[in-house]
Amino acid sequence: MSNVDLAKLIKDNVRSLKPYSIENIRSEVKLHANESPFPPSKELYDLFAASLKNFPLNRYPDPDSKNLKESIAKRLDTKTDHLVIGNGSDEIILLLLQVFCMEEDTIIIPDPTFAMYAIISQSLGIKTKNIPLDSNWDFKASLILESAEKNKSRLIFLSYPNNPTGNCFSETEVRKVIEQFEGIVVVDEAYYDFSKKSFISEIKNHNNLVVLRSFSKIGLAAMRVGFGIADPLIIQEVNKVRLPYNSNMLSQSFAEHLINNFQVVQRQIDSILNERSRLIDELEKINSITVFPTDSNFILFRTERSADELFTHLIYNGILVRNLSSHPKLHNCLRVTVGTTNENDRFISEVKAYAMGDE
Ligand SMILES: Cc1ncc(COP(=O)(O)O)c(C=O)c1O
Numbered sequence: 001m002s003n004v005d006l007a008k009l010i011k012d013n014v015r016s017l018k019p020y021s022i023e024n025i026r027s028e029v030k031l032h033a034n035e036s037p038f039p040p041s042k043e044l045y046d047l048f049a050a051s052l053k054n055f056p057l058n059r060y061p062d063p064d065s066k067n068l069k070e071s072i073a074k075r076l077d078t079k080t081d082h083l084v085i086g087n088g089s090d091e092i093i094l095l096l097l098q099v100f101c102m103e104e105d106t107i108i109i110p111d112p113t114f115a116m117y118a119i120i121s122q123s124l125g126i127k128t129k130n131i132p133l134d135s136n137w138d139f140k141a142s143l144i145l146e147s148a149e150k151n152k153s154r155l156i157f158l159s160y161p162n163n164p165t166g167n168c169f170s171e172t173e174v175r176k177v178i179e180q181f182e183g184i185v186v187v188d189e190a191y192y193d194f195s196k197k198s199f200i201s202e203i204k205n206h207n208n209l210v211v212l213r214s215f216s217k218i219g220l221a222a223m224r225v226g227f228g229i230a231d232p233l234i235i236q237e238v239n240k241v242r243l244p245y246n247s248n249m250l251s252q253s254f255a256e257h258l259i260n261n262f263q264v265v266q267r268q269i270d271s272i273l274n275e276r277s278r279l280i281d282e283l284e285k286i287n288s289i290t291v292f293p294t295d296s297n298f299i300l301f302r303t304e305r306s307a308d309e310l311f312t313h314l315i316y317n318g319i320l321v322r323n324l325s326s327h328p329k330l331h332n333c334l335r336v337t338v339g340t341t342n343e344n345d346r347f348i349s350e351v352k353a354y355a356m357g358d359e
Pocket residue numbers: 033034087088089090091114159160162163188190213214215216221224225226
């Protein structure tokens with residue numbers, strides 16, 4: 001029997017981490033995680049099922065995700081040596097921090113932004129400097145660049161569009177950061193399919209730019225596939241710290257089918273974009289709600305009354321959204337993912353029912 005003082009063994013930076021809380025409340029309508037509301041189409045399932053028969057499940061997966069990279073390279077008009085596949089784009093965030101940052105380094109992130117940049121950094125003993133976003137959830141490049149210089153930063157993360165605010169930052173300001181920063185700029189385009197705005201074409205001019213993409217928002221969240229696009233030298237170094245079989249065979253194969261049959265997914269994306277406009281229109285009709293502009297598959301909104309109460313009301317009615325109210329800049333804010341027409345109808349009708357109590 002052992003009774004080792006485990007707490008004493010755990011690194012301070014890990015012990016002080018707050019666990020990343022994912023709302024795991026069972027609910028019929030899940031509008032909290034920015035996933036696609038649509039499962040992959042039958043067409044994609046059939047293709048995948050057919051390929052499943054030939055899977056050598058007793059063998060390790062392709063360590064280089066060669067076929068998937070070839071499919072992505074073709075679609076994005078790039079070369080496979082510019083690509084790295086991750087177990088979700090989360091993994092690439094981790095790998096980039098491992099490659100470029102040492103313990104006690106400071107990275108720069110806007111605030112609010114995607115929580116994992118800070119969480120993964122802290123787990124590695126890397127500090128984060130938050131640059132507060134302005135009232136349009138945007139920033140001035142000079143503020144980011146000054147802070148990066150002062151903190152001798154090697155890495156800046158920009159979520160584009162930004163989660164949880166939903167908007168793309170000013171293109172000019174992002175461009176200034178890429179052009180003027182003497183370190184790595186990671187432009188995280190996890191929501192690219194809903195914004196259609198990208199910096200990929202800048203990679204050939206800027207060897208310090210890394211773009212991240214994800215399959216999680218377009219129907220494959222369960223498969224955990226994301227990828228990075230960058231100068232081959234960066235990819236080469238990332239590959240040194242990447243675990244050899246980080247991407248499994250099923251995920252590689254499903255993602256490959258999805259990329260090669262993108263028209264099927266595009267129909268789902270189009271439907272999400274239509275529903276997004278409808279949701280915005282409906283939410284804007286409610287006086288006590290302020291809707292923030294979005295380029296993503298989710299919408300951030302602020303309620304005049306307590307967002308906690310609205311969140312609870314929605315939960316009681318089987319609808320789960322993301323409650324962001326505890327963030328100082330997101331007081332009384334909730335984030336809703338665009339769902340199917342039915343899901344959105346249910347959400348809107350419950351928000352209206354709740355708001356009627358106010359008016
Ligand atoms: C901005 C941003 N980047 C990355 C991710 C992680 O995506 P993945 O599922 O590919 O790890 C998310 C997930 O919500 C996100 O919002």
